[in-house]
Amino acid sequence: MHRLTGWALSTPATLAVVLFLILPVGATIAVTLTDPRGLLAPYEAFLNSRFRRTVLWRTMEIATVTTLAAVIIGFFTAYVVSRAPPRLKSILIILAVFPLLTGVVVRSFAWLILLGRNGLVNGTLIWLGITDTPIQMLYTQWSVILAMVYLFVPLMILVLVGVLETIPDDVIEAATSLGAPPGAVFRQVIFPLAVPGIIVGAVLVFTGAFTAYATPALLGGDRQMTMGTLLHQQAMVTLNWTSASTVAAIMVVVTVVVVLAMTRIARWLNPAAT
Amino acid sequence: MRLCSTVLLAGAAGMALSAGSPLQAQTLTLSWWGFGGDRLEEFVLAPFRDYCGCEIVIETGNNSDRLNRVQIRGGAGVDLIYLTDSFSQSGIEAGLFQPIDRSLVPNIDGLHELARNPQGEFGPAYTIGRVGIVYDSAQVAEPITSWADLWREDLRGRVSLPGITTTAGPMVVMTAGDVAGVDAFADPDAAFAQLEAILPNVVKNYNTGSEMINLFSTGEISVSMAQDFALAQLQAAVPTIVWAELEEGDIATLNTINIPVGAEEVELAHRFINFVLDPERQRILAENGVDAPVHAAVELSPEAAANWTYGERLQNLRRVDYSRLNAARPDWIERWNELFGG
Numbered sequence: 001m002h003r004l005t006g007w008a009l010s011t012p013a014t015l016a017v018v019l020f021l022i023l024p025v026g027a028t029i030a031v032t033l034t035d036p037r038g039l040l041a042p043y044e045a046f047l048n049s050r051f052r053r054t055v056l057w058r059t060m061e062i063a064t065v066t067t068l069a070a071v072i073i074g075f076f077t078a079y080v081v082s083r084a085p086p087r088l089k090s091i092l093i094i095l096a097v098f099p100l101l102t103g104v105v106v107r108s109f110a111w112l113i114l115l116g117r118n119g120l121v122n123g124t125l126i127w128l129g130i131t132d133t134p135i136q137m138l139y140t141q142w143s144v145i146l147a148m149v150y151l152f153v154p155l156m157i158l159v160l161v162g163v164l165e166t167i168p169d170d171v172i173e174a175a176t177s178l179g180a181p182p183g184a185v186f187r188q189v190i191f192p193l194a195v196p197g198i199i200v201g202a203v204l205v206f207t208g209a210f211t212a213y214a215t216p217a218l219l220g221g222d223r224q225m226t227m228g229t230l231l232h233q234q235a236m237v238t239l240n241w242t243s244a245s246t247v248a249a250i251m252v253v254v255t256v257v258v259v260l261a262m263t264r265i266a267r268w269l270n271p272a273a274t
Numbered sequence: 275m276r277l278c279s280t281v282l283l284a285g286a287a288g289m290a291l292s293a294g295s296p297l298q299a300q301t302l303t304l305s306w307w308g309f310g311g312d313r314l315e316e317f318v319l320a321p322f323r324d325y326c327g328c329e330i331v332i333e334t335g336n337n338s339d340r341l342n343r344v345q346i347r348g349g350a351g352v353d354l355i356y357l358t359d360s361f362s363q364s365g366i367e368a369g370l371f372q373p374i375d376r377s378l379v380p381n382i383d384g385l386h387e388l389a390r391n392p393q394g395e396f397g398p399a400y401t402i403g404r405v406g407i408v409y410d411s412a413q414v415a416e417p418i419t420s421w422a423d424l425w426r427e428d429l430r431g432r433v434s435l436p437g438i439t440t441t442a443g444p445m446v447v448m449t450a451g452d453v454a455g456v457d458a459f460a461d462p463d464a465a466f467a468q469l470e471a472i473l474p475n476v477v478k479n480y481n482t483g484s485e486m487i488n489l490f491s492t493g494e495i496s497v498s499m500a501q502d503f504a505l506a507q508l509q510a511a512v513p514t515i516v517w518a519e520l521e522e523g524d525i526a527t528l529n530t531i532n533i534p535v536g537a538e539e540v541e542l543a544h545r546f547i548n549f550v551l552d553p554e555r556q557r558i559l560a561e562n563g564v565d566a567p568v569h570a571a572v573e574l575s576p577e578a579a580a581n582w583t584y585g586e587r588l589q590n591l592r593r594v595d596y597s598r599l600n601a602a603r604p605d606w607i608e609r610w611n612e613l614f615g616g
Contacts (some may be wrong), residue, residue, distance in 0.1 A: 051612040118493040136431060138494060139478040221478040222437060225615040237338045237439045238607055239345065 025252060031245040042246040052230070056250065059226040062141065063210040066148040070205045071198060073149070074156030079190075081157065082164035096157045104151060108215045111147045112138065115219075144220045148209050155208075156201040163197025164190075192270040199266040206262075207255050227251050301329040302542050305344065305355040308334030309483050310507065313564050322549050328542060336482055337361040338439045344370055350536025353543045358441040359392060359399070359528040363596040371396050371532040378544035381551035381569070386588070389528065389568035397532035400550050401565035403502050404524035404583045404591060405442045412514040413496035420521050421449045424497065425472050432496040433475040434489050438610035440481055442499055444599050445525050447606055449499075452522070459598045466609050479614060487511055501527060505581045506563040517581075526583070526591035529565070560584070 032042045046052045081092045099107060114120050117134035125131045137143055167190060175185045213228035220226065225233075227247055235244035306314070311332075319330050333340065333352055341361050344351060349370045357365065365371050373395035376382055382390055382398050389399035409418050416428065424433060436442035450472070451458030451465035458465035477495055480486040483504040489495045491511040500508070502517070502524075509515045531550065533543045549555060556567040560574055566582035567574070574584060583591070 049612075051608075051615055055615065112488075112492070116492045116494060134493070136477065222611075223476070223478060223614050225611070230615075233439070233611075236342055238604070239342050 028245045029249045029252075031242060032249050035242055042242050043250070046243075046246050046250065055225050055227060055230050056254075058141065058224070059210055059228075060254070062145055062148065062216075062226065063206050065145050066152060066209040067202050067206045069145070069149045070152045070156045071202055074153050074160055074201060075194070075198065077153070078157045078160035078164055081161050082167075093158075093161065097154045099150070100154050104214050105218070107151060108147050108218045111143065111150070111219055115143055115146075138219060139221045139223060141220070141224055144216050144224060144226075147215045147219050148212060151212075151215065152205040152208055156205055159201035159204065160194065160197050163194055163200075167193050195266050195270040199262050203259050203262055206258055210255060210258075211251060299327060299329050300539055300542055301331055302326075302354070302539050302546060303331045303333065303352045304546075305333045305335075305340045305352040307336065307356065307483075308332075309503070310564065313562060317558055317562055317564055318550065318555075321555075322546060325549060326542065326545060328539075336439075337441060341365055341370075344534050348536060349534045350538075352534060353537040353539045354546060355532050355534060356400075357530055357532065359530055360441060360444070360594070360596045360599060362397065362530040362532055363393060364600050365532065365534075366393055366396050367600065370534055372535050372537070372540075374398070374533065374547070375544060378541070379548045379551065381548050381553070384553060384571055385551065385568050386570050388588075392528050392530065397530045398547070398551065399528035399568055400531050400547075401503075401529045401559075402568055402583045402588070403527045403529065403566060404587070405445050405499065405501050405527060406520060406524040407497065407518040408490075408500045408505065408508060408515055409497040409518060410490065410512055410514050411516045418497065418518040418520075422453045423518075424449075424475065424499070425453065426475075429475045429497055431475065431477055433472070433477065434486060434495040434498045435472075435476055435479050436486075436499055437479045437481040438607050441527060442501055442525075443479075443610075444603060444606060445594065446499060447610070448525075448594070448599075459595075459602055462602070462605065462609065466613060470613055473613070476614075483507075490515065502581060502583060503565070509581075523590045523592050524583075524587075526593050 033039060035041045038044075077096065081089055081096065084092055112119075115137040116122070117136070117138075119137075121137065122131075122134040125135065126133075171189060171193075172185060175189050180188070211228055212226070213232060216224060216226040216229050217232070220229070222229070227250070231244050231247040231251070234240045234247060311334075319332075322328075323330060333343070335343070337357050338361065340355060341357060341364060344355060344365070345368060355362075355365070355371075362371070374382075374397055379398070385398060386402075389402065392399050407418050407421070407424065411417075413432070414429070416426075418424075423429075424435075435446050438444065438446075447462070447465050447469065448458045450468040451461065454464045454468035456464040478489065480489060480498070483501070486498055486500055487504060487508050490498070490508060505515075505517060531547055533540060533547075537543055551569060553567075553569040553571040556565075556569045557572045557574070559565045560567045560572065560582060561578045563581075566584055574582070579585060
């Protein structure tokens with residue numbers, strides 16, 4: 001009876017996942033498997049194209065660097081926030097997540113103003129005498145990564161604050177009282193306990209960065225094309241639905257593989273984490 | 275009894291509302307770029323609303339976005355679509371547009387010949403433009419006088435080219451072919467090899483006129499290949515911008531206005547086209563920086579004509595064979611992606 005009740009209660013969510021996730025993704029992948037040239041012809045064409053391989057590799061690079069930077073910056077920021085007194089903690093959390101209140105396009109556009117040849121960064125460098133002429137910062141891979149890190153660090157902080165808060169102070173005090181130096185306390189107590197939160201945050205950041213469109217479009221352009229901007233070009237500009245579906249299918253596969261890999265890493269770092 | 279009367283009255287009121295008022299306005303849906311929207315509103319949309327008593331809804335985007343949306347909807351969704359001639363040619367070849375009933379658009383007879391039926395029985399041209407080179411004379415010491423100057427070493431990291439999917443994008447490839455001494459349609463390998471040589475000069479390619487203007491105004495670029503519709507706003511943003519006088523001449527573009535096969539307000543759409551082609555309307559649009567006139571009766575002062583493709587400028591323009599261009603486009607897009615995105 002309880003089991004039947006459980007099934008009944010989960011039916012609406014299951015139906016929603018099937019209707020709005022599994023069926024559309026399945027239909028997208030089905031388009032790539034019914035090409036007149038052959039079963040896997042679209043994927044062969046993708047992998048045989050130097051340009052498309054470069055786009056895939058570039059997107060992986062951007063997403064990986066963004067994730068690593070977000071984990072490092074987010075972890076230490078979240079640790080400071082989690083150990084702050086309650087009143088200060090609220091203020092710090094608000095400050096950390098304040099950027100999330102504005103849209104992705106607005107936040108990405110702000111970097112156009114900051115990193116431009118006549119922007120704030122170049123103006124400061126020239127004023128300090130570090131350079132005589134403006135440095136080209138926009139429309140490079142690094143400008144895309146910088147903006148992505150800015151976009152995703154608040155998300156990482158939010159995830160990690162919740163996890164780090166659950167680490168009891170008693171555990172840290174016990175390790176310290178048994179003679180563990182701070183480095184050992186971090187490596188053998190805090191970090192393993194934080195691994196589940198790090199993995200959740202890393203998955204969210206990686207998938208967001210890997211599938212991003214607005215930031216690469218604004219700050220990268222067609223010379224820094226990513227899977228998201230390539231998909232838009234193929235679907236909405238050249239109307240090549242097979243090619244666009246192939247890009248989408250590869251994005252799904254890469255995302256799933258990376259999530260599974262991260263889960264394995266989490267288990268290795270903390271066997272109790274699942 | 276009172277309750278019964280109330281229910282009857284409510285029901286009658288509801289039926290009257292749902293049947294629609296006889297004064298309900300028609301709605302004309304326009305597909306257009308979005309560039310300079312305030313001027314379109316002031317000099318076209320607002321006057322036409324007064325003229326027809328109708329509502330107007332706008333759908334915006336660049337040529338390829340909007341044409342693809344019409345194609346996805348099977349020719350429906352909008353009553354009129356503004357496109358450059360290369361994209362309207364694609365739309366015609368895809369069977370998306372219906373022939374224009376010229377008896378409903380008498381102002382077509384007053385247009386310059388090249389604008390009357392540029393694509394047969396389909397939409398007329400409502401304006402003519404040109405593609406050329408613009409540059410910031412305060413940043414570029416030596417004037418630009420030839421298409422080949424885009425490859426100059428002193429322009430390293432200072433150039434933006436139109437994206438391959440824009441109106442002027444394929445003209446970049448044609449220009450590269452000219453510089454290499456080949457016909458880009460016949461020998462794309464040589465044309466793209468020449469284009470590869472320009473890579474060090476290119477900062478970023480642009481996909482909309484406003485993006486190009488932003489690149490100039492923020493100092494990211496000093497030179498671009500552009501269409502003249504953006505010149506007035508570009509010079510308002512950067513007063514030192516000049517239009518290069520090229521020894522080979524500029525390239526002509528015609529903007530057309532077509533009625534998709536699935537348009538709901540066909541008669542109203544024809545009235546709109548006739549309204550836009552009216553000589554007085556064409557004069558107002560030209561004098562207020564919206565579009566160059568194609569009606570032969572329009573006379574502009576030298577100041578008003580300064581930035582437009584008008585008068586003698588109409589004689590020296592190079593034309594593009596859009597049938598060949600549209601056939602080459604898919605291959606050129608792939609090659610462009612390999613070159614700029616790889």
